[in-house]
C-alpha cells in the first residue's frame with residue numbers, strides 16, 4: 064500500500080532521503096514491486112551514491128526493473144565505479160534485463176570480472192542470446208572457471224546429456240527387494256543390488272569402538288569401511304534421491320589418569336568423503352535428546368569451575384541430509400510420480416519447521432542404540448513417497464523397517480549380527496502390514512538373497 068503510494072508520489076522517497084532514515088528507505092525500496100517506464104527515476108538515481116551499500120543495491124535493482132534502455136550508462140557507471148559486489152551485481156543484472164543485443168560486448172567484458180557474482184549475472188544476461196555462436200563460444204570457455212557455481216551452470220547449459228523427460232522406472236523398484244531383511248555383511252549384500260533401485264536410505268552406522276558390535280583396528284579403517292558402504296549406497300540410489308546419515312562425535316575414554324580421553328568428530332570426517340563420491344550436501348538436522356539421556360561429563364567442572372576444563376553434555380546427534388548429485392531439480396523427481404501418489408504422500412498438519420528436532424531416545428531390550436520410531440517416521444515422510452523402497456544398511460533392531468510398514472513404504476534392510484537379525488524378525492512380524500501391500504515379509508540369508516536377485 065505504502066509502496067503503491069510511493070510510486071505515485073516519488074517525493075516521499077526524497078523526503079526519506081532528506082531525513083536519511085536508512086531503515087525506512089531499505090524497507091520501501093524492498094517493497095516497490097513492478098515498475099514501468101513512466102516511473103520517475105530521479106529519487107532512485109539520487110541514491111546511487113548513498114553511503115549504505117544495501118540502499119545503493121536496492122536503488123540499482125529498482126532501476127533495473129524499469130527496463131529503460133537509456134539507463135545503460137547508469138548501470139555501466141555503477142559496474143565500473145562502485146566497490147560493492149552486491150551493487151555491481153545488480154547493475155550487471157540490470158544490463159542483462161534490457162535484453163538488448165547491442166549490450167553483448169559489455170556483458171562479454173564482465174565475463175572476465177574478478178567477482179564470480181558479477182560473472183554469473185553477465186552469463187544470465189548472455190544466455191538470453193544462447194543461439195548466437197559467439198555467445199556460445201565465450202560462455203563455453205567458462206567451463207574451466209575456478210568458481211564451482213559458474214562451472215556448474217556451464218555444464219548444465221552446454222554439456223548436460225541427461226534428459227529432463229519422464230523416466231518410467233523412477234517411481235519403481237525391484238519386487239524381490241520389497242519388505243526384505245537380509246542377514247549378512249551389507250558389503251556382500253549390496254553386490255546383488257542393481258544400480259538405481261532405492262529411493263531413500265536412512266541409517267545410523269556402527270559407532271567407532273563405542274559399542275561391542277563395532278570394533279575396528281583404527282579410525283582410518285573405520286572410515287574406509289563406511290566409505291566402501293556409502294559408495295555402494297550412492298550406486299544403488301536413484302537419481303536425485305536422498306541419503307540421511309545419523310552420526311555424532313564419540314568419546315573414547317582415557318586409557319589412564321595421565322592421558323586424556325579422545326574425541327572423534329565422525330560427522331565432520333565422513334562429510335568430505337561423501338562429497339567426493341557424488342553426494343550433494345542438502346541440510347544438517349540436529350536431533351536433540353533430553354539432557355538426562357546423555358553421558359554426564361559435567362562432574363569435574365562442577366567442582367573446579369576452571370576455564371579450559373569445561374565439558375558440555377553431548378545431547379545432540381547429527382542427521383546429515385544428502386542428495387545424489389544431478390542437474391535435475393527436485394521438481395523433476397516429483398513429476399515422475401502419479402498425481403495420486405503425490406497427493407497421498409503430502410505431509411498435512413504440523414511439521415518440523417526448523418532443523419532442530421526434539422525427540423526422546425528409545426530403549427530396546429536387545430539392541431543398545433536404536434532409532435526412535437518418531438525420528439524414522441519424520442525422515443520417511445519428508446524424504447519419500449508412498450510405495451517407495453527405503454533402505455537401512457545397518458538395520459540393528461529394524462526400526463526403520465517398522466516405520467516403512469506403518470507409512471506404506473517398502474523396506475530393504477541389512478544386518479550382520481544374528482541376535483539383531485532375530486530381533487528385527489520379532490519386531491516386524493508384530494507390525495501390521497498395510498492391506499494393499501502385497502509383498503509379505505521375507506527374512507533371507509545372504510545366499511538366499513543372492514538367488515532371488517539373479
Ligand SMILES: C[S@@+](CC[C@H](N)C(=O)[O-])C[C@H]1O[C@@H](n2cnc3c(N)ncnc32)[C@H](O)[C@@H]1O
Pocket residue numbers: 247248249250266267268269270276430432433434435456457458459460461462463477478479480483
Ligand atoms: C547403530 S546400529 C543401528 C541401529 C538401528 N538404527 C536401530 O534402530 O535399531 C548399527 C548396526 O549395524 C550393524 N552392522 C555393523 N557392521 C555391519 C555390516 N558390515 N553389515 C551389516 N550390518 C552391520 C551392527 O550389528 C548394528 O546393529
